[in-house]
Amino acid sequence: MSDALPIEVTSPTPLLELRGISKEFPGVKALDDVSFAVYPGEVHMLLGENGAGKSSLMKVLCGAYRADAGEFYHKGEKVAISSTADAQKLGIAVIFQEFSLVPYLDIAQNIFLGREPKGRIPGTIDRRKILADAKRVLDTIGFDIDPSTTVDKLGVAQQQMVEIAKAISQNARILVMDEPTAALSDRETELLFALIARLKADGVSIVYISHRMAEVFALGDRITVLRDGRRIDGVRPADVTPDQLVRMMVGRNVDMTYPRNFADKPGEVLLEVKGLSASTGISDINIEVRRGEIVGLCGLVGSGRSEVARAIFGADPVTSGEIIFDGKSISGEPDLAARRGIALIPESRKSEGLALLRSVSDNLVVSALRKLFPSGLFDKRSAQRTSDGLIRQLRIATPSARQTVGLLSGGNQQKVVIGKWLAAGSKLFIFDEPTRGIDIGAKSEIFALIDRLVAEGAAALMISSEQVEICHVCDRAYVMCEGRIAGHLTRSELTEENIVRLGMHHA
Amino acid sequence: MTDITKGAIAPPRSFLSQDAVQLFYRLLAALLICAVLAVLSDSFLSLGNILNVLRQASLTFFIASGLTLVVLTAGLDLSVGANVALSACIAGTVIHKTGSPALGILTGLACGGIVGLLNGIMVTALRIPSFIATYGMLWVLNGLTYWYMAGETLHGFPAGFRQIGSGYLFGLPIPVYLLLVFLGIGTMFAQRTIWGQEIYAIGANPVAARLSGIPVARRLLLVYAVSGTMAGLASIIFLSRLNSAEADIGESLTLPAIAAVLIGGTSLFGGVGTVFGTFIGALILTLVLNGMNLLSVSANWQPLVTGVIVILAVWLDMKTRRRAQ
Numbered sequence: 001m002s003d004a005l006p007i008e009v010t011s012p013t014p015l016l017e018l019r020g021i022s023k024e025f026p027g028v029k030a031l032d033d034v035s036f037a038v039y040p041g042e043v044h045m046l047l048g049e050n051g052a053g054k055s056s057l058m059k060v061l062c063g064a065y066r067a068d069a070g071e072f073y074h075k076g077e078k079v080a081i082s083s084t085a086d087a088q089k090l091g092i093a094v095i096f097q098e099f100s101l102v103p104y105l106d107i108a109q110n111i112f113l114g115r116e117p118k119g120r121i122p123g124t125i126d127r128r129k130i131l132a133d134a135k136r137v138l139d140t141i142g143f144d145i146d147p148s149t150t151v152d153k154l155g156v157a158q159q160q161m162v163e164i165a166k167a168i169s170q171n172a173r174i175l176v177m178d179e180p181t182a183a184l185s186d187r188e189t190e191l192l193f194a195l196i197a198r199l200k201a202d203g204v205s206i207v208y209i210s211h212r213m214a215e216v217f218a219l220g221d222r223i224t225v226l227r228d229g230r231r232i233d234g235v236r237p238a239d240v241t242p243d244q245l246v247r248m249m250v251g252r253n254v255d256m257t258y259p260r261n262f263a264d265k266p267g268e269v270l271l272e273v274k275g276l277s278a279s280t281g282i283s284d285i286n287i288e289v290r291r292g293e294i295v296g297l298c299g300l301v302g303s304g305r306s307e308v309a310r311a312i313f314g315a316d317p318v319t320s321g322e323i324i325f326d327g328k329s330i331s332g333e334p335d336l337a338a339r340r341g342i343a344l345i346p347e348s349r350k351s352e353g354l355a356l357l358r359s360v361s362d363n364l365v366v367s368a369l370r371k372l373f374p375s376g377l378f379d380k381r382s383a384q385r386t387s388d389g390l391i392r393q394l395r396i397a398t399p400s401a402r403q404t405v406g407l408l409s410g411g412n413q414q415k416v417v418i419g420k421w422l423a424a425g426s427k428l429f430i431f432d433e434p435t436r437g438i439d440i441g442a443k444s445e446i447f448a449l450i451d452r453l454v455a456e457g458a459a460a461l462m463i464s465s466e467q468v469e470i471c472h473v474c475d476r477a478y479v480m481c482e483g484r485i486a487g488h489l490t491r492s493e494l495t496e497e498n499i500v501r502l503g504m505h506h507a
Numbered sequence: 508m509t510d511i512t513k514g515a516i517a518p519p520r521s522f523l524s525q526d527a528v529q530l531f532y533r534l535l536a537a538l539l540i541c542a543v544l545a546v547l548s549d550s551f552l553s554l555g556n557i558l559n560v561l562r563q564a565s566l567t568f569f570i571a572s573g574l575t576l577v578v579l580t581a582g583l584d585l586s587v588g589a590n591v592a593l594s595a596c597i598a599g600t601v602i603h604k605t606g607s608p609a610l611g612i613l614t615g616l617a618c619g620g621i622v623g624l625l626n627g628i629m630v631t632a633l634r635i636p637s638f639i640a641t642y643g644m645l646w647v648l649n650g651l652t653y654w655y656m657a658g659e660t661l662h663g664f665p666a667g668f669r670q671i672g673s674g675y676l677f678g679l680p681i682p683v684y685l686l687l688v689f690l691g692i693g694t695m696f697a698q699r700t701i702w703g704q705e706i707y708a709i710g711a712n713p714v715a716a717r718l719s720g721i722p723v724a725r726r727l728l729l730v731y732a733v734s735g736t737m738a739g740l741a742s743i744i745f746l747s748r749l750n751s752a753e754a755d756i757g758e759s760l761t762l763p764a765i766a767a768v769l770i771g772g773t774s775l776f777g778g779v780g781t782v783f784g785t786f787i788g789a790l791i792l793t794l795v796l797n798g799m800n801l802l803s804v805s806a807n808w809q810p811l812v813t814g815v816i817v818i819l820a821v822w823l824d825m826k827t828r829r830r831a832q
Binding site: 346 | 712
């Protein structure tokens with residue numbers, strides 16, 4: 001695209017400019033000659049697949065990493081960012097995905113942590129002043145809450161607000177946000193967008209990392225695309241289409257509509273759940289999944305979707321109801337469910353899906369040990385051969401099957417979690433947020449994979465918070481609300497509006 | 508995407524697994540200690556002394572090998588020493604009462620195994636952290652043994668039975684053969700069976716292991732039972748070698764066994780380590796203590812030196828691992 005031409009800008013000098021930034025780690029060039037400018041009062045979208053260099057760039061920007069080469073300019077003047085203190089002085093603040101709040105302190109204490117106003121007695125805090133100051137900061141971002149509330153009582157969205165308030169109280173002029181909507185509900189997202197608009201109006205610049213195309217176009221003033229540690233292009237949202245952006249990110253054509261042949265005549269019933277209740281807060285769940293189908297399970301975060309998945313898999317104890325799999329009533333621990341042919345791809349692949357410090361091969365064969373080695377004798381070579389086959393089949397980007405799985409990118413880790421169930425020969429795949437934190441290229445590969453699985457006679461139950469994905473991928477869907485099934489949508493009824501309508505609380 | 512993967516991320520030393528690298532360093536350290544001792548002491552390289560080192564290392568190894576499996580699952584078994592004492596006293600009584608060494612051996616192994624199983628039940632069914640469950644078990648076993656023995660000492664066992672701990676076969680002490688056999692079995696079990704693989708998986712991430720379909724509770728039961736049975740085995744060797752048993756024989760056994768596991772490179776956080784490493788750990792520990800004896804260093808220094816070696820070994824491990832990441 002317009003690589004050589006400078007983009008027209010609203011203000012002549014950028015608030016902050018990075019020129020020719022490079023950062024190398026042993027064996028990987030994380031950033032390679034990346035230039036990047038932020039202008040006052042703009043939302044600058046940073047796009048790229050996992051491993052493209054977004055996080056590294058962000059860490060260079062906030063002083064957590066020292067660039068190996070490159071220069072920084074603040075309002076046209078050359079500056080150095082070699083520590084987080086330098087970045088803070090320049091007004092750069094980062095809102096990470098994992099918050100850095102102290103849960104047992106209140107909001108005011110968190111906002112002014114380490115900068116508390118001193119009380120009259122040495123060593124004490126001026127309680128009245130800290131609360132008043134906090135209230136003022138919270139007011140500027142339009143967050144109406146008592147600043148003496150302890151942080152552990154807050155939801156994710158509210159904690160994020162506190163993080164933003166903290167940044168603003170430090171006079172941040174550049175706010176870097178790493179996938180800020182990843183854990184937010186639709187309503188909370190709207191509130192965040194309103195806040196971003198407000199900050200922009202005050203001249204605060206925002207560097208926004210996102211995997212969601214809709215956000216990029218709704219919020220972005222400019223877009224910088226990174227790939228393999230290089231800056232691919234800088235564009236304005238009006239000048240590109242989503243498909244073009246995706247092509248820039250992945251360097252090849254990716255179809256975002258995830259085409260699949262919907263099951264006209266689904267096969268026999270593989271899973272039937274009757275009146276299932278569990279102590280985790282779900283009750284009277286009735287679900288049916290047939291061979292050849294991808295069935296969606298949607299609803300708001302916290303509506304009990306994951307709990308249904310875990311109950312079917314035997315991970316949580318069932319209090320009443322029946323689970324019929326392949327014609328037989330089943331119960332028991334996950335090992336029994338797995339042996340019968342049920343697979344769970346859990347929500348959090350790092351904490352629930354993978355042994356991060358073990359190798360790709362170890363993780364790929366862990367669920368198939370009994371099937372691959374019926375004698376009970378394990379053979380490392382044979383395990384590695386099986387893994388090599390899966391690595392090729394799933395296009396897992398890893399130097400070898402011996403690579404530590406924790407070093408792979410999110411998308412490739414997810415493929416390993418799916419791969420272990422392919423090795424096990426599972427018949428029913430329960431996916432819990434299979435595309436969370438995964439870049440678009442890997443997403444469409446994962447959907448193609450699920451499509452292939454069901455085409456070959458398996459069945460899939462898919463939980464997702466991305467309603468677009470459910471609508472594009474699923475044959476039909478159940479919508480949950482407050483621990484119960486609120487409704488069922490057939491292929492023709494499956495629209496985002498219907499999902500939202502059924503999933504909303506009516507209390 | 509694909510062009511990054513072509514060799515660019517290939518870690519250094521990708522041909523050797525991390526475990527192999529750690530083992531290599533340990534063997535090197537053991538050889539180095541041997542070389543230094545050979546220079547400093549004339550008697551170190553005598554056949555008698557080397558066999559003595561191996562025989563001493565074997566007792567620590569029997570206890571530590573089972574313990575290694577427990578530690579691989581990120582657990583700990585503090586009751587092994589007390590288990591050896593109780594098993595030895597019960598086995599000794601059975602031999603005295605029935606005159607049958609075979610029956611005594613079986614009782615000793617069974618006693619150790621049952622204690623291990625009880626530990627396993629506390630850890631799995633009652634969900635008590637292994638550190639606390641086995642710590643409590645340590646006291647319970649001590650109490651039982653002291654009550655059972657009531658200050659008595661068992662002494663004098665049939666000559667055939669005593670061969671196990673002090674006999675020779677083709678010039679080598681019988682415990683050394685047993686050491687080799689159990690080193691082989693332990694390594695096979697950990698590396699070459701699916702149960703071994705599952706144990707590593709449980710140690711690396713118990714939640715993921717369960718959700719991957721591994722019967723975590725059953726494997727943990729197995730691991731604690733094996734640890735207990737190995738303590739039972741150690742009790743037989745002990746009984747047969749010393750030709751006597753008292754209530755307090757276990758007190759000096761647990762901490763050296765844990766030291767051997769740690770020096771051997773098994774991580775207390777689970778998922779990392781080998782039985783062979785523990786063998787080398789036991790060997791290093793014994794070599795150093797043997798060397799200090801030969802050089803007439805006061806025995807009072809032995810605990811201090813052991814502590815320093817443990818800290819050094821773990822620290823070096825952490826350093827090399829961090830570099831490899």
